[in-house]
Amino acid sequence: MIKYVPKMTSVVLEEIPDRVSLAVDISNCRGNCVGCHSPFLKLDIGEELTPAVVDALIADNFGVNCFLFLGEGRDPEALLSLAGHIRTAHPVMEIALYSGREDVEPAIWDAFDYVKVGPYRPECGPLNERTTNQRLYYHKEDITFRFWRKGIDPNV
Ligand code: SF4
Numbered sequence: 001m002i003k004y005v006p007k008m009t010s011v012v013l014e015e016i017p018d019r020v021s022l023a024v025d026i027s028n029c030r031g032n033c034v035g036c037h038s039p040f041l042k043l044d045i046g047e048e049l050t051p052a053v054v055d056a057l058i059a060d061n062f063g064v065n066c067f068l069f070l071g072e073g074r075d076p077e078a079l080l081s082l083a084g085h086i087r088t089a090h091p092v093m094e095i096a097l098y099s100g101r102e103d104v105e106p107a108i109w110d111a112f113d114y115v116k117v118g119p120y121r122p123e124c125g126p127l128n129e130r131t132t133n134q135r136l137y138y139h140k141e142d143i144t145f146r147f148w149r150k151g152i153d154p155n156v
Pocket of ligand 1: 030038041042071099101120
């Protein structure tokens with residue numbers, strides 16, 4: 001089961017370049033970032049993110065063209081199933097994952113258009129700083145430089 005925090009759901013413009021993203025905060029984070037910005041996301045909180053909920057969120061946010069999972073929870077099969085649902089039911093949507101891990105499994109690279117990897121380290125800074133240890137990939141191509149060029153704050 002994948003859970004999200006409904007009240008934190010929002011439409012964002014900066015987290016994924018050139019996309020209007022519907023961002024959902026996923027709880028049960030298995031990360032352990034030293035500079036964690038949202039420790040409560042490590043807890044088993046929120047509501048289940050089902051395919052029906054995904055459909056309703058997309059319907060309620062007309063114009064979004066990317067579904068962004070902020071975190072991946074602890075149920076990889078359920079996460080991949082949700083990504084597969086979006087791919088099938090909403091083919092115009094791109095799918096993005098912000099993972100706090102150093103790397104993700106091949107199945108995740110294949111299921112998501114965008115994947116961000118790397119735990120947040122305060123001494124390295126977020127994606128928009130050239131010293132960052134984090135990376136954002138689009139179909140496995142490193143596009144982290146897009147944040148440096150624009151100088152935007154991806155709010156990690
Ligand atoms: S990925 Fe890291 S910063 Fe994000 S909630 Fe998990 S521990 Fe915190």
